Amino acid sequence: MSCTVPHIYQSFYDQYVNVIFFSLCLVSCNGGNILVVPLDGSHWVNMKVILEELHSRGHNLTVIRASNSWYIPEESPLYTSISVEMDESMEDSVEVYLDEQEGASFWTFLKLTTHWMSTFSEVQEMWAEVFIKIVEDQKVLQSILDSKYELILTDPAIAVGLYLAKFLKLPVVLNVRWITSGEGHFALAPSPLSYIPVPGSGLTDKMNFIQRVKNFLFSSIDLFQQKFMVEPCYFAIREKYFEGKFDIISLLQEADIWLFRSDFVFDYPRPTMPNVVYIGGFQCKPAQPLPADLEEFVQSAGEDGVIIMTLGTLVNALPADLTDEVARVFAKLPQKVIWRHKGATPSTLGNNTLIVDWMPQKDLLGHTQIKLFVAHGGTNGVQEAIYHGVPVLGIPLFFDQYDNLLRLQDRGAAKILELSDLNADTFEQGIQEVLHTDSYRMNIQRMSRLHRDQPLAPMDQAVFWVEYVMRHKGAPHLRTEAYRMPWYSYYSLDVLLLMLTVLTALIVSTLGVFRFLCCRRRKKSKAKQN
Structure with a gap:
């Protein structure tokens, strides 16, 4: 026997929950001053979503940004900015990385891992210099002190926000899934390696003995990166500006609230802590109408539907030979294709394929005509695919992307095609399998229903806990004392x-x-x- 709430009562119930929630939120929280230390690229995309909501509730925001930022504008109606000179960029590193993926051998893995460790170390060194420039510029520092910020909201993939918070003696809220070396849970909560896969290992929560050995070795890589590649970047800062012994991990453990960009519909069950608030999919919203020309293109697909493809904010295009192969496969399909691609136009491009510099990804994924999402597996795109129930053919490139897609594949909602194996045949086979095997769409839609079935929207939870820290000037009662041991x-x-x-x-x-x-x-x- 099933129990279904009549639609009219469900509507009244939803309104009742929202009224109670907003009444609680507005009891004692006026607009406050928040200092924001974000990371560029896709991390900024979801940080900006939180800032929009905080701004709409009357909070005053100041963003520390690099002067040559890709995505973070100096002028914005949402915030004022503090721009700091930074000379280098990661764009060249991304191109080198794609060119180096010659195969799936151990030596290729070792070369790519070393490459990224070196790159991340350079990024941390640049942001350590940013800290020094801020605290030694008396005009900037005095401006920060005069603003009387109530908390720092930061992305802990770089440690500068943590050091600024300690220097200014401010509460910290983390917009987090990734820290300076790996996934945030491993720095905060008990993480038994017997059933919790380390990012990069390509493992699930069901491991045999050999896989557990592999998981242990990958955990050692993260520890090595943190100890020998990241921590030394901040030695000079600790010696000059702080007293006492501490490291980045202890600063992370001192944070008041972790806004964790994940949930257990997507991730594997694991131990957690009281100050971790799960906001996976917080950036997801119902689809808005498409621009007229794009809507016309989508509707012209008829019953065959539309495939969309994007490889994220860091990658403009695949290598030229792979781009031609992908275009050749798309040209053979009865579906229409919308492809975010900023490189040279492939010679094999078909009439059914529309190449764009940018696409309204959320709105397209929510359109009834979209049949397949070809994606790199970034956290934002994966969560939006879950929210809208669109199956995924994943081409992971770097960072957490393989592990994100693995979680979908493990639940029967995606298929992974590694870049080293990508060619016309494997790409076409992957598309046909995901398009014409009903289980992929059924499984991703089941995940969508589970994800949406929450008492409060993830964004409402995120804003509530930011304001909670402001109202109570921190949340030390939710922190473990383990970091002091x-x-x-x-x-x-x-x-x-x-x-x-x-x-x-x-x-x-x-x-x-x-x-x-x-x-x-x-x-x-x-x-x-x-």
Whole structure:
């Protein structure tokens, strides 16, 4: 027997929940001053969504940005900005990375891992210089102090926001899934490697012995990166501007609230902490009408529908030979194709394919004509695919993309096609499989229903907890005290050592007593014999 709430009552219930929630939010929160330290690229895309909502609720925002930022404009109606000179960019590194993917060998993996570790180290060094420029520029620093900020909202993929918060003695809210070396949970919550896969390992939560060994080794890579590639970038800052011993991990653990861009419809179940608020899909909204010319193109597809393809904000185009192969496959399909591609127009481009510099991804994914999403597997795109229930053919390129797509593939909602295996045949086979196997669409739509079935929207939760920290000037009661403990105390090694010492002493003492008694008995026996 199933139970269905009549539509009219469901509507009243939704309105009731929203009224109660907003009443609670507005009880004691007036507009406050928030200092924002974001990361560029796709990370800024979702940070901006939160800023729009905070601005709409009357908060005053100041954003620290690089002077040569790709996406973060200096002038905005949402915020005022503090621009800091920064000379380098990651764009060249992205192009080098794509060109280096020659195959799936161990040496290719080692070369690419080393390449990204070096790149991230350089990025951290640049942002460490940003910290120094801010605190040593008396005009900028005084402006920050005069603004009387109530908290710092930062992306912990770079550590400068954490250091600024400690320097200014401000509460911290993290807009997070990724930290300076890996996924945020591993710095905050118990993370047994027996069933929690490390990002980059390509594993699920069901591992055999060999896979657990692999998971352990990948965890060691993250620890190595944090200890030897990231931490040294901030040594000079700690020596000059701070007292006491601490590291980036302890700063992360001191944060008041973690706005975590994930949920357990997408991720695997795992231990968590009281100050982690899951806001996966917070940027997702119902689709808006498409521009007239794009709507006309989409409707012209008829019953065959439309495929959309994008490889994210960092990648403008695939290498030329692969681009031609992809275009050749698209040209053979009965579907229409909308392809975000900013490189040279491929010679094999078909009449059914529309190439664009930018696409309204959210609105397209919510359109009934969209049959397939060919994507790189960035967090934003994956969550939007889940929200709108569109199956995915994934071509992961770097960062967390393979692991994101693996979570969809493990649930039967996506198929992964690695770049090293990409050619016309594998690409066409992948498209045909996902398009014409009903289970892909059924599984992603089931995930969509689960994701949407929440008492409060993820964005409402995010804003509530930001304002919560402002109202209460932090949330120390939600933080674990683990970060104050040395590592040997955290793992109870000192207790274990004491127990072993006591046990050893008891065993030695017992053996000593028995030896003494045995020796005494022998002496008595000899005395009697004599």
